Amino acid sequence: MHFMTTKTRITNSFVRIVLILFLLPLLLTGEEIISPQAPLSIYLTWVADPSTTMVVQWISGAPEEAAFVHYRKDQPEAPLESAQAAHNPFPEEQPYYVHKASIMGLLPDTTYRFTIDGYSEEHLFLTMPKALDSPISFIIGGDTNLSNLHIFDETNQQAASQNPAFVVIGGDLACAASNNPKKKEDCNRWLEWLEHWYQQMKTKDGRIIPLLVTIGNHEVKGGYGQTPEQAPFFYHLFASPGERGYTTLRFGTYLSLYLLDSGHTHPTGGEQSQWLAQEMSKDSKMLNRIAVYHVPAYPDVRPYRNTYSSAIRRNFVPIFDTYRLHIAFENHDHAYKRTFPLTSDRTDPLGVVYIGNGSWGVKPRIPKKPSRTMYLDKTMSARQFCKITLSATEREVTAIKYDGSIIDQFSQPVDSVALQQRLQQERLNRKKWEDA
Numbered sequence: 001m002h003f004m005t006t007k008t009r010i011t012n013s014f015v016r017i018v019l020i021l022f023l024l025p026l027l028l029t030g031e032e033i034i035s036p037q038a039p040l041s042i043y044l045t046w047v048a049d050p051s052t053t054m055v056v057q058w059i060s061g062a063p064e065e066a067a068f069v070h071y072r073k074d075q076p077e078a079p080l081e082s083a084q085a086a087h088n089p090f091p092e093e094q095p096y097y098v099h100k101a102s103i104m105g106l107l108p109d110t111t112y113r114f115t116i117d118g119y120s121e122e123h124l125f126l127t128m129p130k131a132l133d134s135p136i137s138f139i140i141g142g143d144t145n146l147s148n149l150h151i152f153d154e155t156n157q158q159a160a161s162q163n164p165a166f167v168v169i170g171g172d173l174a175c176a177a178s179n180n181p182k183k184k185e186d187c188n189r190w191l192e193w194l195e196h197w198y199q200q201m202k203t204k205d206g207r208i209i210p211l212l213v214t215i216g217n218h219e220v221k222g223g224y225g226q227t228p229e230q231a232p233f234f235y236h237l238f239a240s241p242g243e244r245g246y247t248t249l250r251f252g253t254y255l256s257l258y259l260l261d262s263g264h265t266h267p268t269g270g271e272q273s274q275w276l277a278q279e280m281s282k283d284s285k286m287l288n289r290i291a292v293y294h295v296p297a298y299p300d301v302r303p304y305r306n307t308y309s310s311a312i313r314r315n316f317v318p319i320f321d322t323y324r325l326h327i328a329f330e331n332h333d334h335a336y337k338r339t340f341p342l343t344s345d346r347t348d349p350l351g352v353v354y355i356g357n358g359s360w361g362v363k364p365r366i367p368k369k370p371s372r373t374m375y376l377d378k379t380m381s382a383r384q385f386c387k388i389t390l391s392a393t394e395r396e397v398t399a400i401k402y403d404g405s406i407i408d409q410f411s412q413p414v415d416s417v418a419l420q421q422r423l424q425q426e427r428l429n430r431k432k433w434e435d436a
């Protein structure tokens with residue numbers, strides 16, 4: 001039998017008093033002790049109709065089994081609904097988990113509030129409209145790189161301040177993988193990237209801006225000609241573009257986004273180009289056809305004949321030309337460029353404009369002068385992204401630097417308006433000829 005001595009009793013009472021004194025205020029005032037505000041990172045994406053679905057992903061240090069996302073329309077008395085999340089451990093035995101909840105059956109163009117089990121903070125997301133009744137804007141850029149956190153943050157903040165509906169990053173996100181196929185990825189770079197992205201990519205009213213991505217050479221151990229197993233973090237962290245590595249995301253009848261793999265974990269030819277041709281053949285009536293991928297068909301820093309750009313021109317460009325892609329957003333060269341509209345490498349008013357070249361989070365390189373090539377209309381050594389605004393009659397692209405200054409702008413009429421303009425011009429030409 002155990003008997004407490006007076007000294008033990010006094011010590012125990014003292015401990016109890018100390019515990020009550022310290023814990024009571026916390027229990028009374030805070031959920032802090034019960035649930036932290038937010039996980040390390042929350043990010044949103046889409047794998048299906050962006051007007052009626054949302055994928056909520058987050059990162060934590062625990063499996064959080066049977067966690068739910070609770071959401072409701074941002075209106076008083078709106079009923080609360082829930083979606084269960086799946087969780088997956090990080091690759092390469094890192095002590096973190098990625099969680100994913102797919103929400104379906106949402107209303108288009110509607111703001112929702114949501115919370116995640118175990119965390120107190122409330123967040124907002126907005127679904128996309130079903131039709132283009134009023135203009136929408138989104139941002140496409142690439143090469144966030146994380147070589148310098150300050151410049152990554154600076155460009156992020158400028159992009160978020162533009163209030164985009166969503167952002168697409170065309171590869172080389174955290175640059176966590178090395179060219180050595182046997183070297184492990186740098187997990188801390190991914191964590192830092194996701195944490196900073198979550199903190200900064202919110203609009204002024206607190207809405208989290210959805211993220212779409214394509215793979216770049218620095219997401220892959222070995223860079224080029226590898227398999228998805230060599231890019232474990234990319235494929236574990238991002239629900240889109242999914243296991244196949246490339247996908248089409250369709251927004252009603254107003255936008256098809258082709259998110260492609262420029263030869264890192266899937267060859268650009270063969271299955272991927274056959275798939276691309278099939279996908280684009282379904283989209284002849286789509287108001288806007290836009291592709292995003294990492295390695296440029298039309299470089300502005302590297303040589304025109306470099307192996308990887310030549311493969312894009314051989315395998316993707318003829319399909320773009322056949323099915324009339326409107327704009328291709330390219331990356332990897334770290335300097336701004338816009339080509340003339342091109343068909344089969346030649347200037348053609350009905351051709352594809354190739355734009356971008358990825359300088360979101362990098363010190364920009366010095367590009368070639370347009371006068372030194374047949375295809376470049378404009379180049380600039382600038383840290384930038386592109387803002388795309390779609391309306392019922394035109395698509396407008398504005399290249400914006402990290403400080404908000406505009407470095408380039410161009411617009412294209414949608415196909416039906418372009419056709420009317422051509423017919424009208426032909427009528428005017430005919431009249432001129434007849435009157436002469």
Ligand SMILES: [Fe+2]
Pocket residue numbers: 172216217218294332
């Ligand atoms: Fe790259």
